[in-house]
Amino acid sequence: MLLSPQQFQQVSGAVRSLTPAQLAWVSGYISGLSQQFDATPAAFPAADVGGLKTTILYGSQTGNSKKVAEQLLAHLQAQGSVAVLANMKDYRPQQLKKEQRIVAVISTHGNGEPPDDARAFFAFLQSDRAPRLEALEFAVLALGDSSYEEFCQTGLALDQRLEALGAKRLLDRVDCDVDFAATAKTWQQQVAEKTPKTQDNGAIRFQPSPLAEQIASAAEYTAARPFRAELLNSIVLTDTGSDKDVLHLELSLEGSGIRYQPGDILAVAFDNDTALVDEILQLGRLQGKERVQVNGAETSLYSALRYQRELTSVTRRQLKAYAELIAHPELQAAAEDKNALRDWLYAADWVDVLNEFSGKLSAQQLVDVLRPLQPRQYSIASSPSAHPDEVHLLVKRVEYAFQGRRHLGTASNWLARLQAGELASVHLKPNPNFKLPQDPQANIIMIGAGTGVAPFRSFLFEREAQGVQGGSWLFFGEQHFRTDFLYQTEWRQLLENGALEHMSVAFSRDQVEKIYVQHRLLENGAEVWRWLQAGAYLYVCGDMNRMAQDVQQALLTIASTHGGKSADEAAEWLEQLTADRRYQRDVY
Amino acid sequence: MTTRIEPKPLNQLAPNGSAVEHIKDSSNYLRGNLVEDFQNPITASISEDNVQLVKFHGSYMQDDRDVRLHRQDKKLEPAYSFMIRLRVPGGDLTAEQWVKLDDISNRYGNGTSRITTRQALQFHGIIKFDMKATIQAMDAALLDSIAGCGDVNRNVMCTPDPTLSKLHADVFPWAQKISDHLLPQSRAYHEIWLDEEQGKTLVAGGETDEVEPLYGKHYLPRKFKVAIAIPPFNDMDVYANDIGLIAIEENGKLAGFNVAVGGGLGMTFGRDDTYPRLASTIGFCTPEQVLDVCFHIVAIQRDYGNRQDRKLSRFKYTLDRFGLDWFRQELNTRLGFELGKIRPFEFATTGDRFGWRSSTDGLWHLGLRLEYGRVLDNETHGLKSALREIATQRLSGFRMTGNQNLILTGVREENIEAVEGILRAYGYEPDASHLSGLRRNSIACVALNTCPQAMAEAERYLPDLIGKLEVSLEKHGLRDDEIKIRMTGCPNGCGRSVLGEIGLIGKSPGRYNLYLGASFNGDRLNRLYRENLDEAAILGTLDELFTAYAAQRRDAEPFGDFVIRKAYV
Numbered sequence A: 001m002l003l004s005p006q007q008f009q010q011v012s013g014a015v016r017s018l019t020p021a022q023l024a025w026v027s028g029y030i031s032g033l034s035q036q037f038d039a040t041p042a043a044f045p046a047a048d049v050g051g052l053k054t055t056i057l058y059g060s061q062t063g064n065s066k067k068v069a070e071q072l073l074a075h076l077q078a079q080g081s082v083a084v085l086a087n088m089k090d091y092r093p094q095q096l097k098k099e100q101r102i103v104a105v106i107s108t109h110g111n112g113e114p115p116d117d118a119r120a121f122f123a124f125l126q127s128d129r130a131p132r133l134e135a136l137e138f139a140v141l142a143l144g145d146s147s148y149e150e151f152c153q154t155g156l157a158l159d160q161r162l163e164a165l166g167a168k169r170l171l172d173r174v175d176c177d178v179d180f181a182a183t184a185k186t187w188q189q190q191v192a193e194k195t196p197k198t199q200d201n202g203a204i205r206f207q208p209s210p211l212a213e214q215i216a217s218a219a220e221y222t223a224a225r226p227f228r229a230e231l232l233n234s235i236v237l238t239d240t241g242s243d244k245d246v247l248h249l250e251l252s253l254e255g256s257g258i259r260y261q262p263g264d265i266l267a268v269a270f271d272n273d274t275a276l277v278d279e280i281l282q283l284g285r286l287q288g289k290e291r292v293q294v295n296g297a298e299t300s301l302y303s304a305l306r307y308q309r310e311l312t313s314v315t316r317r318q319l320k321a322y323a324e325l326i327a328h329p330e331l332q333a334a335a336e337d338k339n340a341l342r343d344w345l346y347a348a349d350w351v352d353v354l355n356e357f358s359g360k361l362s363a364q365q366l367v368d369v370l371r372p373l374q375p376r377q378y379s380i381a382s383s384p385s386a387h388p389d390e391v392h393l394l395v396k397r398v399e400y401a402f403q404g405r406r407h408l409g410t411a412s413n414w415l416a417r418l419q420a421g422e423l424a425s426v427h428l429k430p431n432p433n434f435k436l437p438q439d440p441q442a443n444i445i446m447i448g449a450g451t452g453v454a455p456f457r458s459f460l461f462e463r464e465a466q467g468v469q470g471g472s473w474l475f476f477g478e479q480h481f482r483t484d485f486l487y488q489t490e491w492r493q494l495l496e497n498g499a500l501e502h503m504s505v506a507f508s509r510d511q512v513e514k515i516y517v518q519h520r521l522l523e524n525g526a527e528v529w530r531w532l533q534a535g536a537y538l539y540v541c542g543d544m545n546r547m548a549q550d551v552q553q554a555l556l557t558i559a560s561t562h563g564g565k566s567a568d569e570a571a572e573w574l575e576q577l578t579a580d581r582r583y584q585r586d587v588y
Numbered sequence B: 001m002t003t004r005i006e007p008k009p010l011n012q013l014a015p016n017g018s019a020v021e022h023i024k025d026s027s028n029y030l031r032g033n034l035v036e037d038f039q040n041p042i043t044a045s046i047s048e049d050n051v052q053l054v055k056f057h058g059s060y061m062q063d064d065r066d067v068r069l070h071r072q073d074k075k076l077e078p079a080y081s082f083m084i085r086l087r088v089p090g091g092d093l094t095a096e097q098w099v100k101l102d103d104i105s106n107r108y109g110n111g112t113s114r115i116t117t118r119q120a121l122q123f124h125g126i127i128k129f130d131m132k133a134t135i136q137a138m139d140a141a142l143l144d145s146i147a148g149c150g151d152v153n154r155n156v157m158c159t160p161d162p163t164l165s166k167l168h169a170d171v172f173p174w175a176q177k178i179s180d181h182l183l184p185q186s187r188a189y190h191e192i193w194l195d196e197e198q199g200k201t202l203v204a205g206g207e208t209d210e211v212e213p214l215y216g217k218h219y220l221p222r223k224f225k226v227a228i229a230i231p232p233f234n235d236m237d238v239y240a241n242d243i244g245l246i247a248i249e250e251n252g253k254l255a256g257f258n259v260a261v262g263g264g265l266g267m268t269f270g271r272d273d274t275y276p277r278l279a280s281t282i283g284f285c286t287p288e289q290v291l292d293v294c295f296h297i298v299a300i301q302r303d304y305g306n307r308q309d310r311k312l313s314r315f316k317y318t319l320d321r322f323g324l325d326w327f328r329q330e331l332n333t334r335l336g337f338e339l340g341k342i343r344p345f346e347f348a349t350t351g352d353r354f355g356w357r358s359s360t361d362g363l364w365h366l367g368l369r370l371e372y373g374r375v376l377d378n379e380t381h382g383l384k385s386a387l388r389e390i391a392t393q394r395l396s397g398f399r400m401t402g403n404q405n406l407i408l409t410g411v412r413e414e415n416i417e418a419v420e421g422i423l424r425a426y427g428y429e430p431d432a433s434h435l436s437g438l439r440r441n442s443i444a445c446v447a448l449n450t451c452p453q454a455m456a457e458a459e460r461y462l463p464d465l466i467g468k469l470e471v472s473l474e475k476h477g478l479r480d481d482e483i484k485i486r487m488t489g490c491p492n493g494c495g496r497s498v499l500g501e502i503g504l505i506g507k508s509p510g511r512y513n514l515y516l517g518a519s520f521n522g523d524r525l526n527r528l529y530r531e532n533l534d535e536a537a538i539l540g541t542l543d544e545l546f547t548a549y550a551a552q553r554r555d556a557e558p559f560g561d562f563v564i565r566k567a568y569v
């Protein structure tokens, strides 16, 4: 148990008389506090008893790996093992030499890159300076998403590098897909079994009490146990003539106890479109009433397709598996090639697959080849102070034509159809790596294109509500001034009252040459550099594949042009900025 | 007058001057911070101060009122854009200019051009960020919008029809000359929009008198309008102007002008101290004197006009405050000579004539009826494309009329068929004879969706309403009778609604006040007959009046005279 006996008594005494709603609030409050401590190394004392010490290291961007790591710590401590927990960000890699056993939980981001917090750790480990680690035992749990080409790449790289440095594998690496909970649990048990238990050291054992359970449930809405949030209002922000629909959604959090911070993310669950389900059944020559097993429970095929399986995304691995099932050697060969089907896979859904490569699967085979339906994540666009009891999202409705068919993004269209008064299943995903500076005087530079501007609305309304002094500069990009200037009147209001100091905009399609946020950054390079030299925090949110990379390149250019840095120095400077948490990104 | 009111010294801010007076005062001769404001990328609007200043450059900030609320819901600012009003004295454009202006409306505007009730051309829907490019494109067509709007002399009108009178060729150039003579001299427009070097014509030390010898740094208290009419045609509504000049022919030559002063049509609902007023004819001047006469009339208004309350600052109120006698005296003193005696003349009509007519030089001119000046292509016709084609082929000149119509001027006889052919090919009837007399004699102001002052529809609604009235006219055998109907979306009277035999002035969406009894030749205002009528009530009321008119009128008695004789108003 993490608490000393006295602490436990204090805490449980303090919360005993609370109602569930109050408990929920307290848990949110405490979870908020814990995130503030995040900047300091995990403050859990290593029990000073003999025996083998396990160091649990995590690298996490959106909190999943962190959660798994914390669960593991609790598990190990509960069984009386000696274990400490550390964020890779705060962990000096030179220390690895002194470790006996490292258990790492690490996710993959970008296109196969480490989470921001783990970049420095990785850079060191991959470098020539990395020490030999013959004395070390290790195990790696990799979190990832198989819809990305570089599935669990970071975990894989860590696993291989540790081996290359001479360390001994305690367990084979385990790769988790988006539905990581069950796999992670099994892995935690395997680690626990391999970890020696010491004598009871006097700490209180974890005793599941009804109270603790209540706390846990109030605090933790999860995908499996979401909060049902009522839609209060839904507005299409883009005007007639725009190429896109971008929606502003207001959901009620009343009674949930959910306490979020600016920068956090809301996950939203949804069902597949019935028309799409019907089309898949038809193409697969299936009824829908077939019985299938999903996660060990039996259900109808229809219901599995409607509520439990992804139908709009296809990964290369899935396609390979599918090709094997229908015995299609050409497809199988194509799916072996990382690049051959890249663009096709990006746009295709399962109707395209079944259309293009028809073959007969059983109901169960179909369900097994499909991936579990995952809640979608949306950056919260509201401020807890300015919009109490509400959470706002900025959602681009995904729609595109491919193979002569109209493709609709599942979640975004589900949300777009949602009517005021209807409910959406949501849960909070804290985003500790995208947070306003603690220092209210600090200046912030925010760069967001399209829906990437969402968290900055949250930031600015929060700073306005708190009366924060620090300067702010927002870079915003979209296609057209007239139709796509998301939240325009609000920015104008924030500019007028001073909560927003500067705003630079780039409307890419209002002139012949395309102008994007990175161009505005470069145009303002000297001033941006001055801000950064003076300690400004930099935030980037939105499109990962192009915008975030172009912005990063622009920042490097600014460091060379205005800071006189060489290419290497500029890269180092940006790494340092990241390590100092002054360059935070929320890109997707 | 017992208490003599002191004139405002030039370049000295009027005591208790209105907000606009202060804006002008600190604008550095109409510059303000227009340059920076037009670059502010966060909004398509400009500051309130600059909205006032940019008028002097010929432009109004507007927003698409159809979508105002809908955009507010979307957290978008109103769909701001700018209207630019060209200065075209006498409404005369060459074919080359027409093509260039057509390009501008397509490229920067909302795809339409709009001929105004003062013979000018307007573009709507110019986005702030395109203003400079638009004005430069206008410049390339040798046109500008200086003094298109603002507290200065506006576009000078002149009877446009070259066939109307032998005098025309003598008179027409005076529109340009008067316009030039009363033009503001500040180089602000050239610097801001045309990249002229700053201070180019500023004398060292910036001697302010020299920048604006006529206007000074505060310009006029309010807008100012001059028009020239050639009797018997009053198609300029000359009495609606601050200065109305009536060309007098003697021995087949231009002898000079009768001078009328103090016209203005605007009024404000709920303010009884505002009213429309027709100009009073005060004398006669020769062509050699006319520039001086205009200059000094403007200068008197500059010095004595009300600068505290803009609702009362038009010249007509200055005249009524000081009296015509005082004014004549003041003017004569300033001129150093006395105006001559009013010469006899007669006005017959305020309308335009449609169809082909030739002038003595053997050239042909086509009077083309436009629906309220709007040049566009729509589902039923391709007028805009047709005119462009005619201009591209250089088949005619283009002259805009004060009734929002167009004359294709100077067509050679052998090209008549080509011109008609093009119009017909685009589905546009060259002749207006198929239209009812009411429709041929109708004017509607712009109103919604661009005019910020509009309380009700006008341009977009009058065609429908007339269609419904035609049913009743048909019934009473009045289809071809010339009855003058005018509609404005508010009592400012841009469509000169108070000079309509039937005047409809918007009060609120779908509701109009009905005015009756102006004269057909434009020398008598109408009077309020019924208030707040909806469409059904308008149709019902007018049907009754048409019934009576058909049954009881005398010979060629115009409708406006009939309702007076019968004491409807």
Ligand code: SRM
Residues within 6 Å of the ligand: B060, B062, B083, B085, B115, B116, B117, B118, B119, B120, B121, B122, B148, B154, B155, B223, B225, B237, B240, B263, B264, B265, B266, B267, B314, B373, B404, B444, B445, B446, B447, B450, B451, B452, B453, B492, B493, B494, B495, B496
């Ligand atoms: C375009 C035009 C009407 C049309 O359908 O053709 C027009 C349109 C507007 N007029 Fe006018 N006026 C137009 C001829 C007139 C006339 C008729 C005339 O001059 O023969 C009058 C009545 C005569 C007079 O001046 O008294 C007229 C009296 C007004 C007034 C009332 C002035 C007053 O003394 O009370 C306003 C409001 C104001 O000035 O405050 C006004 C204001 C406006 C504005 C600029 C609205 C505004 O204040 O923002 C309108 C722009 C609408 C738009 O979207 O285009 N307009 N306006 C005419 C342009 C003439 C030109 O080329 O310069």
Ligand SMILES: Cc1cc2nc3c(=O)[nH]c(=O)nc-3n(C[C@H](O)[C@H](O)[C@H](O)COP(=O)(O)OP(=O)(O)OC[C@H]3O[C@@H](n4cnc5c(N)ncnc54)[C@H](O)[C@@H]3O)c2cc1C
Residues within 6 Å of the ligand: A265, A312, A313, A345, A346, A347, A348, A376, A377, A378, A379, A380, A394, A395, A396, A397, A398, A399, A400, A402, A408, A409, A410, A411, A412, A413, A451, A452, A454, A586, A587, A588
């Ligand atoms: C941390 C994070 C924060 C996010 N924040 C936001 C946010 O604030 N607002 C927001 O709108 N989204 C946000 N997203 C994205 C969001 O989670 C969803 O991915 C998005 O809404 C699409 O989901 P969907 O179910 O509608 O589409 P899906 O059914 O998942 O379909 C999307 C897929 O369709 C394909 N596709 C999309 N467009 C095209 C195209 N033009 N051509 C070809 N193929 C295409 C792509 O493969 C894409 O992955 C965020 C994502 C993350 C990870």
Ligand SMILES: Cc1cc2nc3c(=O)[nH]c(=O)nc-3n(C[C@H](O)[C@H](O)[C@H](O)COP(=O)(O)O)c2cc1C
Residues within 6 Å of the ligand: A059, A060, A061, A062, A063, A064, A065, A066, A106, A107, A108, A109, A110, A111, A112, A113, A115, A143, A144, A145, A146, A148, A149, A150, A151, A152, A153, A178, A544, A587, A588
């Ligand atoms: C923007 C973004 C990019 C990602 N890129 C990858 C990737 O390249 N490969 C992969 O396997 N998973 C990728 N993922 C999935 C994450 O690794 C997965 O969501 C994981 O559960 C996150 O764990 P964390 O919260 O500890 O960071 C990506 C996720 C996001 C949001």
Ligand code: SF4
Residues within 6 Å of the ligand: B445, B446, B447, B448, B451, B452, B453, B454, B455, B458, B488, B489, B490, B491, B492, B493, B494, B495
């Ligand atoms: S009359 Fe009124 S509504 Fe019509 S254009 Fe003039 S100001 Fe606008």
